[in-house]
Amino acid sequence: MIWQLDLSVLTLIVICAFATIMVKDLLSAAIIFGAYSFLMCLLWTEMGAVDVAFTEASVGAGVSTVLFFAAVYQTSRKVGARKSGRLLSKAFALIAALLTGLVLVIAEADFPGFANPFTPASLHLSPYYITQTLHDTNVPNMVTSVLADYRGFDTMFETAVIFTAGLAVIAILRRFKKEDRHDLPEPYVISEGYPDTIIRFVARQLVPFIQLFALYVVAHGHHSPGGGFQGGVILGASFILLAISFDFKIVLGIMSERWNVLLGNIGVLIYAGIGFLCLLLGANFLDYSMLSKVLPATDKIMARSHGMLGIEIGVAIAVMAIVISIYLNIVSHGKYDKGL
Amino acid sequence: MTLVVILLTLTGLVFFFATTIGILRFPDFYSRMHAAGKGDTLSSLIILLALVLYNFHDINLANLLVAIKILLIVVFIFMASPTATHAIIDAGYEASIKPWMKKPEEES
Amino acid sequence: MHSIVADYNYWIYILLMMIGLYAMLAKNNLIKKVIGMSIFQTAIIIFYVSIGAKEHATIPIIAHGHGAVEAAIDVAHYANPLVHVLMLTAIVVSVGTLGVALAICLAIHRKYNSLEEDEIQEQLQ
């Protein structure tokens, strides 16, 4: 960590958070929230959490801010006028927030010192990961090896949570039959019939690079920051860029709804399937070392490395499909005929 | 070599500073956008060039790869940043923001 | 004064948590509440990553160079990778929760044509 940058970036973050809450226009709040996410990414980088920073970079710049914009476009930008009866509830909320802060400040006295290498969190489990990663799995990026191997079970259910979120969005918004759609509002369309050649040209040049870069991130996650989550989000963001600069239809032409949901399933299935394959080969669930029996010319250590790669690919496919699905549902009000 | 790096970085910083002054002080949206679009792209080019020089201290494959990646960042900033500027200015034009005049128009 | 500077990250995380909680409780607009929830999430992530930070430590990727592998790995030299893993997945899951929350906002707006909490409650009564 670099404490000079730490102090400056944290101060900027607090200003951004205050502004996001105070500003009385939802579009502006979403824009300032974008700046907030940029600063967050800087904070993680400066504290040495490169993988977290990469995730924040791809999520904040590519997906979450755009989802906010989409929601604001489809509903309304206005924040209602202040009413007199609200003052009491605001006072209660302020008291509750201050009480929570007070409890946390009291608890802060017992926290281990910041940037102390001998905190309890860094003494018991993580030294094993740090010293043994290269020996056990031949993967220099500890975060990848802990994510996909040592704590692979955890990550599998995280992927399942994201998959469930995608299903929930479909269940809430999507109307499959045309006759059910009479009460739906007309989606707000920005790209349809808008002949901006410059933006279209640049987007068309950039999208292949973004997708190639995403594949690189997935494949190179063992040796540098990156991995399945980041690559999947970047792949999804490339489709979002296509949808914004061209048309809603062009994304549906490349990735129809059927394929999208199918890919989400396939991603989670690849993850669980590799786990079951290990089970069939006589090891524990998600213990990739037994994969050396199936994979040609690999010893047990390299088999763990290759097993991780398989899992990252599954995660990337699932995350990409879910991100696209959430975006398409929100921008088209679940109608899938036109949208942002 | 170090001197060149320091000089380039400081030049970039000066341009960044000019950009920020422009963003803060210009009177209307179009002139602010002019400062933001031009200054940002140029100063990012200069600072990133300085960082390429600094990291390219001895010639081997890894350093070459890093240099190429940083230059790729420059290329993408040169593609994306002017387009973003164009998009924002277009939005401002569509939203019918009036350009600033030296003599304020008569009150109507 | 010393503790304020030394534990700056902890103070800021408490402050951000209070801001997020206040926004979730006091704001009338549903999307503002969702933004408050996101700020709350990032406050928790700051807390975790701050626990894992170590002074004079580098990023948790072993510098393998080309061929030269360090024989002994100093634990204090690398930041704690465990918290990074937990928070990495938390960020991606937060996209999922954000998507579901915004979808619920859209569904509410469909039915009541408003995103304000009190207007919706008036219509419900």
Add this chain to the structure above:
Amino acid sequence: MDSFFIGIGVALCFLMLLTLHRAVHGPTAIDRIMGVNVIGTKTTILLVVIGTIYHRVDMFVDIALAYALLNFIVTIAASRYFHHRKNLIPKGYGFRIRPEEKK
């Protein structure tokens, strides 16, 4: 040389603070978009600078590359709003209503 780059980083943070004034207070939403766009470019450069301070630029350059590629999406998505809806400063928006908005 490290302290030089730390100084550069802090200076860039200070410039971001000045830009943040435009992003937070900017009279219209479009000024805010512009501020966020400039902050995004500065973030890309600061990421490479931090990598230089850590002496591990090869690890940090990927994140900066991701930003250089994706930064563009937010700006385009935000600026497209004004093509159909032209209410730039509707009443009651912003922190407080300025005198010139009351006209």
